[in-house]
Amino acid sequence: MLRALWYLATALVVWSFGYTMVRASDLWWHLAGGRWIWEHGTIPLVDPWSFTRHGERWVNDSWLSDLVFHVWTLAFGVPALAWWKWGVVVATFVLLFRLVWRLAGDPLASFVAVLLGVATAAPFLDVRPHLYSLLGYVLLLTGTLGRPRPSLLLPLLFLVWANLHAMVLFGVAALGVLLLPAVVGGGREGRRALALGVAGGGICLLNPNGSLIASRPLRHALGGSPFGTIVEWMPPYLPGGTHSPLYPWAAGVFVVAALLVLVRRDRSVPVTAVVLGALTLAMSVRSRRFIPLFAVSQAIVVGPAYARLLATPPRAVALAAPLLAGMLGVVWLAPYPQASWAFAYLVAEDTFPVDTVTFIETNALGGRVFAYYNWGGYLHARTAGRMQVYIDGRGDMVFDDQTYTRYTAVLTLQPGWREIVESSGADYVLWPNEQASFLQALVGSRRWRALYQDHVSTLLERADRPVPQGLRATPDSAYRRLARGELAIRKHDLPEAEQQLAAALVLDPHLGAACRMLARVQVMRRAAAARATEAHCQRLYPYPEEREAFEKFQTEFDGGLPNR
Numbered sequence: 001m002l003r004a005l006w007y008l009a010t011a012l013v014v015w016s017f018g019y020t021m022v023r024a025s026d027l028w029w030h031l032a033g034g035r036w037i038w039e040h041g042t043i044p045l046v047d048p049w050s051f052t053r054h055g056e057r058w059v060n061d062s063w064l065s066d067l068v069f070h071v072w073t074l075a076f077g078v079p080a081l082a083w084w085k086w087g088v089v090v091a092t093f094v095l096l097f098r099l100v101w102r103l104a105g106d107p108l109a110s111f112v113a114v115l116l117g118v119a120t121a122a123p124f125l126d127v128r129p130h131l132y133s134l135l136g137y138v139l140l141l142t143g144t145l146g147r148p149r150p151s152l153l154l155p156l157l158f159l160v161w162a163n164l165h166a167m168v169l170f171g172v173a174a175l176g177v178l179l180l181p182a183v184v185g186g187g188r189e190g191r192r193a194l195a196l197g198v199a200g201g202g203i204c205l206l207n208p209n210g211s212l213i214a215s216r217p218l219r220h221a222l223g224g225s226p227f228g229t230i231v232e233w234m235p236p237y238l239p240g241g242t243h244s245p246l247y248p249w250a251a252g253v254f255v256v257a258a259l260l261v262l263v264r265r266d267r268s269v270p271v272t273a274v275v276l277g278a279l280t281l282a283m284s285v286r287s288r289r290f291i292p293l294f295a296v297s298q299a300i301v302v303g304p305a306y307a308r309l310l311a312t313p314p315r316a317v318a319l320a321a322p323l324l325a326g327m328l329g330v331v332w333l334a335p336y337p338q339a340s341w342a343f344a345y346l347v348a349e350d351t352f353p354v355d356t357v358t359f360i361e362t363n364a365l366g367g368r369v370f371a372y373y374n375w376g377g378y379l380h381a382r383t384a385g386r387m388q389v390y391i392d393g394r395g396d397m398v399f400d401d402q403t404y405t406r407y408t409a410v411l412t413l414q415p416g417w418r419e420i421v422e423s424s425g426a427d428y429v430l431w432p433n434e435q436a437s438f439l440q441a442l443v444g445s446r447r448w449r450a451l452y453q454d455h456v457s458t459l460l461e462r463a464d465r466p467v468p469q470g471l472r473a474t475p476d477s478a479y480r481r482l483a484r485g486e487l488a489i490r491k492h493d494l495p496e497a498e499q500q501l502a503a504a505l506v507l508d509p510h511l512g513a514a515c516r517m518l519a520r521v522q523v524m525r526r527a528a529a530a531r532a533t534e535a536h537c538q539r540l541y542p543y544p545e546e547r548e549a550f551e552k553f554q555t556e557f558d559g560g561l562p563n564r
Helices: 001-014 025-040 063-076 079-106 107-124 128-144 154-164 170-185 186-207 210-221 246-264 271-286 287-311 315-333 340-346 355-364 374-385 402-409 417-423 436-446 478-491 494-507 512-524 532-541 544-556
Strands: 367-371 388-389 428-431 448-453 457-462
Touching: 001 107, 001 315, 025 063, 025 374, 063 079, 063 154, 063 402, 079 128, 079 287, 079 340, 079 457, 107 246, 107 315, 107 436, 128 170, 128 287, 154 170, 154 355, 154 532, 170 210, 170 271, 186 355, 246 340, 271 287, 271 340, 315 512, 340 512, 355 374, 355 457, 355 478, 367 374, 374 388, 374 436, 374 448, 374 478, 402 417, 428 436, 436 448, 478 494, 494 512, 512 532, 512 544, 532 544
Parallel strands: 367 388, 367 428
Antiparallel strands: 428 457, 448 457
16 A cells, blocks of 8 residues: 555656646657658658758658657547656656665655656656657666566567667667676676677667667767757757756765765665766766756665665654655646646647648648748648758758758858858748848848748748739638737737737637737736736646746836837
């Protein structure tokens, strides 16, 4: 009974950390890839979606994840991917809790260590195949640590992992660390461990790309790729991108725990666990992408170390601890929606060109498009390759260094950027409204004309193409109303903006962008309902940063300061 309570409490607490809002630019091309596999009955190993690398090699190292995504959405719908994320995250950290408890012998210490781990990793737990690598890593640790001998199922784990995500390369390195002591020890167990290691590493070659799945991670590790400038690959101490506030604290706690383990020669913690913690810490210092791996690794050291500092609690305390932990999980989870519609928030869907792509679909537009990097995959998911992109989030799985370097020159408006766009061969440009200088420069050159605009994006077309005739408006929808509301704000027609945004919320009561924009419009109209609207937005989905931004906006407006 006590064990079941601890598992339930851990699951609830972990679930409450599964609500990070991350713009899921990669998810959409994974969905498109899964659909392509399902429809064609084969794995795409050459690029079908870009006009810069069409027909060139695609090192598709997550094809099985893509297929799982597609089958999941066929069965349950795209929004149900929220449940996929929560399921994988909860399974990963509950299994980690089970492993740490095995090592530490104390559930409270194990719970605290796992809580630190999931809280540290939470900002990076988005809806992507990399969650499989976290699960695979925990399964690898479970199959080796605290056991008399490694599990014979490890090669099967690596066979599946090698087709789910490229981080299997780290798994192979971790397997080597975990098995090395037995191999060095020799004898029958040493030979068994060596055979398992060779089988686990070798079976990874059974994937459509063979040894090529290692080329991209190794290149990043050696610092030889310009794609390393993408924020998720950058060190955590540099500005921009996603940050984990608890990461420095977790690193400090791990270092102290590792020193305690080594000084006391605590045999409950294998030296290999300390080595993996140090390795993943070094990896995470080099690239924030690896912070979740470190978050897992620290738990298998911190948990046992903390357990040695705790006295055996009285029975009443031992029984109350999981109940209190479970109540904590319920309190943390309660403000968030336990429903599929949370998906739109988890992936920040309202930051994508939803209505503009609906316009593209409505009018069956097709051709080459110089699109914002983070939106390329969304175009694939919505247009199935009819709009072929200059570059997309697959990065160096498909695209060469020159293509990426030229794109970044355009993104940062370096000298000659307009010539890059002009010479690219693109028929269209799809770009964020917030980069107004980019759009104004192209339209001002009279070589491009605006074709459509929604609340976040503008679609331009080459001016030398025939003027399109009979273009149809998009069907009435929450996103269309949101776009009209945003346009009304730019025209300073606040009554119209309020009407359109209120209508958007009638069509989709969960559309966060419409709710937040409506609250600001009401502030500008000095409507008494503004605070109530903002409170409603927070009830839909707690978003502390937006609440703080709203308070600042209202203060500036009431104080007569310029609003931005």
